[in-house]
Amino acid sequence: MSSTPPVLLNTGLQMPLLGLGTYKLVGPEEVYGAVDAALGAGYRSFDSAAVYRNEADLGRALKELLPKHGLTREDVFITSKLGPKDQGKKAMEGALRSLSQLDLGYIDLYLIHWPGTQGLDVADQRNPGHRSQSWATLEELHAQGKLKAIGVSNYTAAHMRELMQSCKVPPAVLQVEFHPKLCQTELRKVCEEYGVCFQAYSSLGKGELVTDPVVLEVAKNCERTTGQVLLRWAVQQGVPVLPKSSNPERIKDNARLFDFTLSDTDMDRLSDQMSSPASSIPPVLLNTGLQMPLLGLGTYKLVVLEDVCRAVDAALGAGYRAFDSAAVYRNEAELGRALKELLPKHGLTREDVFITSKLGSSHQGEKAMEGALQSLSLLDLGYIDLYLIHWPGTEGLHVADQRNPVHRSQSWATLEELHAQGKLKAIGVSNYTAAHMRELMQSCKVPPAVLQAEFHPKFCQTELRKVCEEYGVCFQAYSSLGKGNLVADPVVLEVAKNCERTTGQIRVNSLHLIVLESQPGWQPIPQTVWKSQVYVPSIRPAMLSNSSLILRSCRPYFFAAHKAGGADLDRTLNGAPSVGVPASSAKSSSSLETVEAWDSEFSRSRPVPKKTKAGPKVSTARHAER
Ligand SMILES: NC(=O)c1ccc[n+]([C@@H]2O[C@H](COP(=O)([O-])OP(=O)(O)OC[C@H]3O[C@@H](n4cnc5c(N)ncnc54)[C@H](OP(=O)(O)O)[C@@H]3O)[C@@H](O)[C@H]2O)c1
The missing domain is CATH 3.20.20.100 (NADP-dependent oxidoreductase domain)
Incomplete structure (x- = not known):
């Protein structure tokens, strides 16, 4: 099974357009089963995070399974994220913990999971300082080669601007929720402006969008599953996706994205008919x-x-x-x-x-x-x-x-x-x-x-x-x-x-x-x-x-x-x-x-x-x- 096409990050690294989301994959067996099915279906990217509490299981599963699939560490792209409890001065401790839990030598992409700090109100004036401390830590570990690329998640346009003004290394990726009901127009523009790769999570709307009538209709027209339609809608716009599933059949199904194209009409239908109706209020x-x-x-x-x-x-x-x-x-x-x-x-x-x-x-x-x-x-x-x-x-x-x-x-x-x-x-x-x-x-x-x-x-x-x-x-x-x-x-x-x-x-x-x-x-x-x-x-x-x-x-x-x-x-x-x-x-x-x-x-x-x-x-x- 061939791997999925990549996108080029501003670091020169290539990141696969398709990755397996692992939020809620818990316990060594579930993680092992999903990783095995995903590697078999051509996935070469895996998205974890400190707060998912599965970094160790993911690392162990990969070490066991890569040889089985004729692959090496270098063939896969591993993402993890700094937990909000480690934001700020604990960032080094948090990032080193992720590295040690995964135990794969290095992490391909490490993100600040959330712009805030656990326990602080979003408006707390200490947050900007904490963000900047975390970013400096990520830059340091990036310079040491331990984090091949660094980025952020759940940042708003304002956070992105703040980061761009102070960083030495610009973020390679911004990971946020993205699907036809949440088109993130402004954030995508900001990413384009700064040369940051915009990456989607919850492309299936946490599973809820697979039964949306518009998606069902498009899926029927093009004889594909609704999951594939939602994921194709993103990758056709050059946006990398991270569908999560623990089900081997769905894992396989979600990977069949690169052998069909959605027509312009279907793309527009998904974007226009499902997006937030902001402009409909005069x-x-x-x-x-x-x-x-x-x-x-x-x-x-x-x-x-x-x-x-x-x-x-x-x-x-x-x-x-x-x-x-x-x-x-x-x-x-x-x-x-x-x-x-x-x-x-x-x-x-x-x-x-x-x-x-x-x-x-x-x-x-x-x-x-x-x-x-x-x-x-x-x-x-x-x-x-x-x-x-x-x-x-x-x-x-x-x-x-x-x-x-x-x-x-x-x-x-x-x-x-x-x-x-x-x-x-x-x-x-x-x-x-x-x-x-x-x-x-x-x-x-x-x-x-x-x-x-x-x-x-x-x-x-x-x-x-x-x-x-x-x-x-x-x-x-x-x-x-x-x-x-x-x-x-x-x-x-x-x-x-x-x-x-x-x-x-x-x-x-x-x-x-x-x-x-x-x-x-x-x-x-x-x-x-x-x-x-x-x-x-x-x-x-x-x-x-x-x-x-x-x-x-x-x-x-x-x-x-x-x-x-x-x-x-x-x-x-x-x-x-x-x-x-x-x-x-x-x-x-x-x-x-x-x-x-x-x-x-x-x-x-x-x-x-x-x-x-x-x-x-x-x-x-x-x-x-x-
Ligand atoms: N950075 C962040 O803050 C952040 C936030 C959210 C998510 N993420 C990342 O993005 C990944 C994906 O997002 P997500 O987990 O929120 O949701 P998602 O991928 O949109 O949806 C996952 C849900 O859809 C179901 N599903 C998967 N494939 C399906 C299919 N073909 N047909 C029907 N149902 C299907 C899954 O159930 P089964 O497992 O039973 O198949 C699961 O309940 C996460 O796992 C995580 O890695 C990051």
């Missing part, structure tokens, strides 16, 4: 020139870091690029950490997402600077895309208190100052009445970019929307589903039934999506991302975790650029008997009474400041173990 243009996605994820009541991470992960996968937080939601830090952790996984950067937060009413007035800086520091994302005054009043003051207008104006001046410094890209207000809007427009230097207010068919905000139109302010909706109550409204049910047009799987949670979709310019936000419950025609749910209900606790909201066309539905629903819609929503807009009613409801529903359990660290180890 933006609305703000008066600052910024573009804000029409669809965003509300985060009210998402408090625990683990929940925030799960929701953000699923949302990014489903195409969301906007996230709405607030000081009073007490989740700014969690949202920031989740994004920092998860953006790279989705091939995205900070600039790809739009983050909104809000100044709490306890910081209204002269404490506004403190409040806004606190939001900036908790989110820790460099800047906030949109920052709103959450509420026109000040905590503890009656709505009619004469100090309120002064406080509002002080808060606005602060927001203007931070906007001028580039820390708040756009500024706006929330829960303002038409009168508040007029007051603000008369005194502001920078006009508000956005007014965020409750908006749904039972609360059409006609006057406020007119005011926004008059002033060129984007009217943004929250509580579009009437806090969940509207989905059971008989009129909504009726309309949903009428316009049913796809499957018969209409569930309570998807009813509102159909209704909202029927109104031009409206963008629905799913309350859950159960694969079966998400029905957003323009947004294909990406590879969502099928574990359980992911966004159960998310507060959905949507941005509305409401155009003419939904008026009939508006009228019908406004006239329809209220079905458990909160009192504030059932009232007409813009009266002080409404404001007060909402205020008291707001105070009631404000999350009780509870001690969140330390929350799962956005752990580096968790990722390295993948």
Whole structure:
């Protein structure tokens, strides 16, 4: 059996395009069996790591099996990785341990497994220092000939740039997750720019992608297995792959990649139909020139870091690029950490997402600077895309208190100052009445970019929307589903039934999506991302975790650029008997009474400041173990 074609690394070394992944191959017997089958099927490359705890078994299996297959040490290419617990000053100890465990004289390619250090938060300022110490160690061992090539894994574009600026030896390889659902466009460009070989892991989506309908269709067309189609999709682009299997038949099957070609149409189908639907959410243009996605994820009541991470992960996968937080939601830090952790996984950067937060009413007035800086520091994302005054009043003051207008104006001046410094890209207000809007427009230097207010068919905000139109302010909706109550409204049910047009799987949670979709310019936000419950025609749910209900606790909201066309539905629903819609929503807009009613409801529903359990660290180890 001939070996697989190679790619040329920037060190001059050749690395086979196909290697056997060994994550989860455990115990001497399983490793031996897989290596035997792989060598027989033509594999000449094996990917291990300190955290896989199989370096010794792999080394032993190779020493025994190479002669059986008429091969020598020089015929195979061995990769291993420095564990995140050894990042930094323990790097030498970690790398020497890998060399000793494998016991093959040298390692062909040694990678820093993860940019972080085990036990440190991703944002910890010690991480860059640790990365650079590890890299210097790898350079030293490379110079000694113990590591023939050195590289990195799970680095973002920013990490790559940081490394390129300081390294003496440039990385030969960047190994990251890569398959048709995660095309890593930016990272691939960065690798091309720096002459670094881009290598794929999890090409089969950890086995989940082999049953994807698009892959099945392509496989049927070209009479190949789905595994081969997924792997061919990568190698045809010159990207080396590392499929893992413990099954000799699959190991053999996955190696048959170099005797067929996928047509351009099939390549495009896989890339286009399966990739993350980022671009399918249209933006609305703000008066600052910024573009804000029409669809965003509300985060009210998402408090625990683990929940925030799960929701953000699923949302990014489903195409969301906007996230709405607030000081009073007490989740700014969690949202920031989740994004920092998860953006790279989705091939995205900070600039790809739009983050909104809000100044709490306890910081209204002269404490506004403190409040806004606190939001900036908790989110820790460099800047906030949109920052709103959450509420026109000040905590503890009656709505009619004469100090309120002064406080509002002080808060606005602060927001203007931070906007001028580039820390708040756009500024706006929330829960303002038409009168508040007029007051603000008369005194502001920078006009508000956005007014965020409750908006749904039972609360059409006609006057406020007119005011926004008059002033060129984007009217943004929250509580579009009437806090969940509207989905059971008989009129909504009726309309949903009428316009049913796809499957018969209409569930309570998807009813509102159909209704909202029927109104031009409206963008629905799913309350859950159960694969079966998400029905957003323009947004294909990406590879969502099928574990359980992911966004159960998310507060959905949507941005509305409401155009003419939904008026009939508006009228019908406004006239329809209220079905458990909160009192504030059932009232007409813009009266002080409404404001007060909402205020008291707001105070009631404000999350009780509870001690969140330390929350799962956005752990580096968790990722390295993948
Ligand atoms: N650098 C990193 O941080 C990192 C992260 C993840 C992975 N990796 C490397 O990349 C390798 C591959 O990634 P991965 O293990 O995450 O996942 P993967 O290769 O995408 O998928 C492996 C899974 O798919 C199944 N499978 C294999 N061939 C199949 C086929 N032809 N049809 C159906 N199912 C098939 C395997 O089950 P059976 O074993 O039962 O066949 C296994 O459950 C890892 O083993 C590791 O070496 C590196």
